Amino acid sequence: SSGINAEYGEWADRLLCIGVCWVILSLITVYPNLTLKVIDAVTFFKMASLVLIIILGFVHLAQGHTDNIKVGFEGTSWKPQEWGEAWNSVLWAYNGWISLSVMLGEVKDTRMLPRIVAISMTIVTILYVLAVTSYHIILDMDTMKSGSALASKLAGIKIGQAGEVFYAIAVAVSTLGNAMCASLAASRFLQAGGRSGILPGCFGLVNTKFKTPVFSLLFVMVASTVFISFGNVFKLINTASFTSFAFTTLCAVGLLVMRRTLPDIPRPVKVSLFFPVSTAVMGLYLFVIPWITNWSMCLLWTGLTLAGVPVYFVCVRGVYRPSSFIKLSDSWTNFMGKLLNSE
Numbered sequence: 001s002s003g004i005n006a007e008y009g010e011w012a013d014r015l016l017c018i019g020v021c022w023v024i025l026s027l028i029t030v031y032p033n034l035t036l037k038v039i040d041a042v043t044f045f046k047m048a049s050l051v052l053i054i055i056l057g058f059v060h061l062a063q064g065h066t067d068n069i070k071v072g073f074e075g076t077s078w079k080p081q082e083w084g085e086a087w088n089s090v091l092w093a094y095n096g097w098i099s100l101s102v103m104l105g106e107v108k109d110t111r112m113l114p115r116i117v118a119i120s121m122t123i124v125t126i127l128y129v130l131a132v133t134s135y136h137i138i139l140d141m142d143t144m145k146s147g148s149a150l151a152s153k154l155a156g157i158k159i160g161q162a163g164e165v166f167y168a169i170a171v172a173v174s175t176l177g178n179a180m181c182a183s184l185a186a187s188r189f190l191q192a193g194g195r196s197g198i199l200p201g202c203f204g205l206v207n208t209k210f211k212t213p214v215f216s217l218l219f220v221m222v223a224s225t226v227f228i229s230f231g232n233v234f235k236l237i238n239t240a241s242f243t244s245f246a247f248t249t250l251c252a253v254g255l256l257v258m259r260r261t262l263p264d265i266p267r268p269v270k271v272s273l274f275f276p277v278s279t280a281v282m283g284l285y286l287f288v289i290p291w292i293t294n295w296s297m298c299l300l301w302t303g304l305t306l307a308g309v310p311v312y313f314v315c316v317r318g319v320y321r322p323s324s325f326i327k328l329s330d331s332w333t334n335f336m337g338k339l340l341n342s343e
Contacts, residue, residue: 017228024180025221028187029212035180042177049170050127053151056158057134068140084289088241091286094124095244113269183220190216198312201333205342214340235297242290243301249283252276 028035061069077083135144138154151171155163191213194204205215227236255276258265291298314325337343 014228018225020176021179021183021221021224021228024176024183025217028180028184029207029214029217030210032184032210032212035184039177039181039184042173042180045170046174046177047123047127049151049167049174050131053134053154054127054130056154057131057137060134060158061137065137068138069136071141081289081293084286085238085293087282087286088238088245088290091245092237092241093128094121111268114271183217183224186220187213187216190219200329202336205333205337205340207340207342209341214342215336218340238290238294239297239301242287242298243305245283245286246305249280249287252280252283256280 027038135150135154138157139150143153144150149168149171151167152164155167159166190199190203191206193199194201194213194216203213203216203219205213207214253276256273259273
């Protein structure tokens with residue numbers, strides 16, 4: 001009976017997540033400007049919540065409570081594969097900067113991008129490190145290892161039940177903002193691919209009224225629904241990290257190659273070679289390590305990724321594409337354009 005109840009509870013959580021995803025789709029599609037304002041508001045709310053956690057932690061330390069931090073780094077593993085898994089999880093928390101680079105086409109002054117990334121990443125890193133330090137100051141190691149609702153537990157100890165409820169809501173709001181930002185960015189990936197010819201033309205369709213890539217957003221939400229229905233959140237994070245860091249590494253290597261082969265092309269955004277070199281080295285490490293710890297997952301997703309190569313050459317580049325397929329693809333794009341009022 002308990003097992004059945006747990007299964008029903010898990011599916012209830014998944015259905016709630018799926019419902020929230022489709023609400024986000026509606027909001028992004030119909031009210032894109034409002035979506036950006038909501039993301040901004042959630043960001044400031046999240047930063048204020050982190051500042052409060054930091055204050056609570058260091059006040060606790062100033063009161064002489066040092067038992068939890070005396071353990072230091074006891075029990076730390078030095079196995080390279082475990083460090084790789086840890087880095088995957090840690091870097092996932094800092095992955096928001098990618099959303100900005102994806103939205104570069106909508107930034108008025110692209111020359112500001114390096115400064116924006118540098119300032120925002122510095123602020124986020126300081127807040128995250130100090131917040132984690134506060135967790136270690138107030139919570140014991142067993143609680144930290146549980147990894148469940150740490151902010152609520154910390155607030156419950158220092159503020160009481162009201163603080164516990166507040167931070168449960170704060171984490172939910174933060175997650176909602178992150179989902180909105182990720183959905184917005186992912187759809188722009190697909191839209192850019194459709195517009196440039198890398199993906200089928202239907203992905204580049206933009207709604208004439210709302211000026212949003214409706215088909216790409218629908219694709220993102222359908223894929224999200226499938227992953228939520230059948231995936232474990234931690235496995236999804238590891239999978240996403242594995243594939244994204246692989247392509248991040250290729251982008252960094254590609255930048256280095258272009259610096260060598262095309263030194264005179266216009267570069268509206270210029271960065272030091274330190275960044276692509278360090279990104280390539282770290283990305284290669286994070287790509288290789290999972291093959292040691294979970295080679296079956298790596299093999300599966302590498303195979304799925306490589307399966308897209310022949311599809312690209314047949315369906316997009318048209319190397320072996322018959323005229324009937326071209327007509328079918330164009331008809332599908334035209335049909336979806338009329339259905340979604342897009343062009």
